[in-house]
Amino acid sequence: MGNSELLKTYMFSIVVIFAIFSTPTCFGFTDPTDVLAINSLYAALGFPPLMGWVFVGGDPCLEGWQGIQCVNYNITGIVLNDANLGGELAQNLGAFASVIQIDLSNNHIGGTIPSDLPLTLKTFFLSGNQLKGSIPESLSMLSQLTDLSFNNNHLSGVIPDSFQQLTALTTLDLSANNLSGPLPPSMVNLSSISTLHLQDNHLTGVLEFLRDLPLIDLDIENNLFSGPIPPRLLSIPNFRSNGNPFNTTIIPSPPVLSPSSSTTDETQPPDVNPRIQASGPSSSELPHSSGQQKSQVAKKLLWVAVGGLLILVLLTLALCFRLSRWRKEKSTIKIGDQMKNSMPDVPSTNTSHHKDNKAPRSEVKEEKIETISKNPAPPFPPQLLARERIVVKPVPISTSGGNTSKNVDLPQSFSIASLQQYTNSFSQENLIGRGIIGTVYRAQLPNGQLLAVKKLENATSRLWNDEDFMGLVSNVSKLQNENIVPLEGYCCDHGQKLFVYKHCKNGTLHEALHLDEEIHEKLSWNARVHVALHAAKALEYLHEVCQPLVVHRNFKSANILLDEELNVLVSDCGLAPLIPSSYISLLQISGYGAPELESGSYTYRSDVYSFGVVMLELLTGRKALDRSRPRGEQFLVRWAVPQLHDIEALLRMVDPSLDAAYSSKSLSRFADIISLCVQAEPEFRPPMSEIVENLLHMTKINL
Template sequence: MVRVRWEVRMQLLIGLMLILTVPASVALTDPQDVIAMNSLFVALGCPPLPGWLLVGGDPCGDNWQGVACVFSSITSLKLNGANLGGQLGDSLALFGSIIEIDFGSNHIGGSIPKSFPPTVRNVSLSNNQFIGSIPGSLSSSAQLLELSLDNNHLSGEIPDAFQPLTVLNRLDLSGNNLSGQLCPSLMNLSSLSTLHLQNNSLVGTLDVLQDLPLQDLNIENNLFSGPIPPKLLGIPNFRKDGNPFNTTIIPSALPPAPSFVAGAPTSYEHPWQQANGPSSPAMLSTARTRNFFTAKTVTWIAVGGILVVIVLVFCLLVRCFKGRRQSKEEKKHGISTYKIPRVNKKYSESPLQEGVQMEKVPKEAVMKPLDNYGVDSNRVVVIPKPQKETKTETKSFAESSMYKKDHSIDMTDDDEFLPRPPPPPFFLANNGTSNSVGPARVTTSRHPLKSPDLSSVQVFTVGSLQQYTNSFSEENFIGAGMLGSVYRAALPDQKILAVKKLDSTACTQLSDEEFLDLVSNISKAKHANIVKLVGYSAEHGQRLLVYEYCTNGTLHDALHTDDEIHHKLTWSVRIRVALGAARALECLHEACQPPVVHHNFKSANLLLDEELEVHVSDCGLAPLILSPSMSGHLLTAYGSAAPEFDSGSYTHQSDVYSFGVVMLELLTGRKAYDRSRPRGEQYLVRWAVPKLHDIDALSRMVDPSLNGAYTMKSLSRFADIISSCVQREPEFRPRISEIVQELLQMV
């Protein structure tokens, strides 16, 4: 009897354990984030962190140390001072939604990760054992607000990779072994308020920092030289000790000759070399000093004589060369050969002549192609030789735009200076009309490229958009999508716009001309149910699209997160939303020439205005998506992809399938893919399609918030349209114009 009771108790205990372990098998955390955590755990050497596992686990559900989540996504890793070792490897790039990474004050070694997640905003790897150089792939983290790599063992130069990081507010690279000069792209950090570079071996001047909005600058104990820009002296917290700064303008004399007395500093050495170098004897003999200066004098005389001979020979050669052409050029142009046409010759002459002639151009014009604002200097100088007869007009253009004291090209009145002959093929728009050539192609101009195709859109400067969005601040952040982030912009006239800031990956897919063609094509898609493109910006290496703003957000939010708007989505409103979305696709598929495939149609790209009228966004942006397989993968994650995505194909009928998924969301109030539901109900299409032709099952799956306020006839017809759209074979799906006609009969 006792044995039986014991066996019963053991069975009950085992049953209880099984019951307790079943919920644990349903993980809360995104599987991709779990993989990233497991990979990071291995890279760090499997440290004894509470909750962390080598394989699987549920970081969000089981409260792993240092892990913070929002719903099922890991958004923060804070392990400051956790006595961690090992390396980071490339595991951080696997996180899909992480915002903050803090591994400060540990013993982590190896290299800085080659890439960070595109969503990350705060990264701290300070006080560790990292070696190697700072990766240039930092440019892919366009949303970075703070980056701290201080007190490691990093070496090499600071990479010229800061062009896209316009929202970066704090940068700390102090306490490393960095060398070289400050990279030019630091000038693009228009939001930077704190910069710490102390205790490195950086050289050169501080000119690239003078226009930044810095409030805290520490450059102590480096090798910076030259005069300190006056603007930097006004920084509230500016620490500069331990650098060999000159207090006056650097003289334009010849460089000093090497010392002839080993180990003894001379009066020709820099003051800082005397102060910091080896100790010299207290006194030098008069004879030794006299002999030293004699040797120096002889050396300089010899060098000077050789330079004079070289200059004379060179001048004679140049004069002979000019003598053959001077009369012809003066007769043709009616001006001296020392005026602007000499500058324009650099477009077609040899590199040697280019270097000589550029000496006569003002410093601002010469340095313009080197300001690293994303200007392609090769494009600036390419003007075909057959256009020689336009040199007089080119002179006028140079006088009116290149001789500006600022670092931008003013093209406000450039129409009268455009060359008359047709430009080479790469300057032609799709319609064959010629656009501006030469310097007009520079992306840092105030009005980048005038084209008849862009007459309906406005050109914004990056500076103005920064002002309107408060430097793309977090409070103006609307959301992030496949191609970049969207911010709210408030114009001086109180008008609200939406600015889509394309990320670096999207920007690199198209050249300048292709991007302007893209803008032109987007502007042609005009329809009441398509989000209007108001303008664009393409300067300083950035590309931004400015759209009209829709006050009620996306249809996805209205259906799934915003209860207030959800209750406003009555059955008639939902039919009207479906009709508006169908009309937008009809415009893209059948009215636009050439036809446009949306390629990313989903409820998150359908915006609602104050009247709950729908406006389709991201129209015409398909060329920016890297590849069909990539976009297919992303759409599959939302459950909106047509089956043919598996084979890498996408057509107009694929858009129709995605439209059917949106109609299913309108019908059921469910997400296209919902991991929180039971496995058989996670993909909306798989769960709903078998029920569309069963009137009882159809009635049960309608969004409960509708409270039965619809007719069964209307419901059945809506379901029939959905069923036709989500057919597995593309050829069995109707044209979008047929769907529009069906929905019109339901209104």
């Protein structure tokens, strides 16, 4: 590559980098989680020229991106074989919500196979690339996998003992790599396998684990297998075994091979693949001329330059963000100091007991709620202002009896093996839902008790060591309130991290409002006011009662659960530290995100905004974000807020299923509360204690 070409490529890279940072995120019909995942894959592959693909955002399903297959708004397939792709695989492939097919075979993809893989995968083809490293042990989680091909790469190490759950696998091709060691014992569980290709590797040991498999096509040529061949294998229709030191009951040690060796080991058959005779790089990895060497050096210099520029841009953005945040925090502290000087002292709340142990509220006067929409909300208490920007960090658990540590009673500990048993290996039949930080499965204990198991995504789980995770479990277990889902247990075993909660029979409020017609019919007007009241009590407990105070950060109807009697239990409380900062855009576009999220700010008042959106769902029966509606009606807040103070428009926007079984006065007061909660300016939103009082007043006078 000449200097001019290098300069052109360098300048193009600069444009690409600035495009990434300057292009506004825009999601459409496609599931936003899938959009972020496909953007991440596109970046890792080096932004290849694929039809329709863009750096940030976009709408893969609606716009028909090259190689992307969809069902409704989810990406279900990525088929880009023979597409001249380079780069590497994204390390967060597991972020795809519903993908069942990935075919990236016959390209030039390097790097390693990520351990974070989609649990929904059925076919996974990466053959004919330049992948290195080992095969990830996380294959054990892909219980739906039917076809797997990693052949013709540069993979090394042993085949992981990860086939216990892969009973649906029919085809496995690991041929033409640098794999070594014996076959793993878990291969005996491959009860559906018909084709197994392991040829052209360095595999050793005996074939005992293959003896009873229902194989039709078995190729183990050019390896170092020893011992007798089980008679059952000889009856396989397509069985190829040349190039192995069989016919001995003693397993010889693999020969020490050297690229410079001019002699052949006595145990090495004459037709062994040349790649097995060398322990150094294969011929395809070595440059054949000085011209290629110069080209590779130029490419390396290019990537170093691009990497340096990217780091510089990131550092600059981080510095700007830090400076902006410092200025805002300084301003917030000044406001807090002014409030402390201008307001009477707020008595501290007694939190020695778990439930609402606060002084009884005084009766709310009728006039107060009548004027709720006319006057700005009173400021938050000083203790909330001072804690607005707190990031809740886990408290490490100490098992010693030191003076600075306390013995904390943790909930029940489950092993990963027991949870696999109770969820039927985390099967699709037991899948309840999938969220930002993990997937929830139904679990049934031997005594018949039902639980809900939240399994953290691998990418999230890896960010937390065991000690910090146990600290988070301790914090979550302390959140005990009648309107918060109780934590029944946890799992921190073999690198897996899971939360175990009470199971709620009637699912989520989102399902009740938008999916389950039977429960929807039970949501009368009074029932909806009841739901809003008790959801508000949960946030009031988090914001103003528990210690330390907690920001929910992911409050929405899908995180409000309903038990057998339609009582409210809010989920995901205390899990805000698990939400990656990179997902802030997801929260922003979900329909529940407050305007201040655009600047990266999330406070207690942001939760109040999200609560107002949930109240709008209860009022209208509409989703917070509904892409199937006309453009002007897709975002519920934008469509509804201008109509909240027009009684005729308000009556038209009420959920038709309520059949006018409500009073206009009750409706108007409900709308007034919503109006305050979704104020664009955070300082005008009321604290949750005031919202609770107003809703409680509505229920007392039985409107």
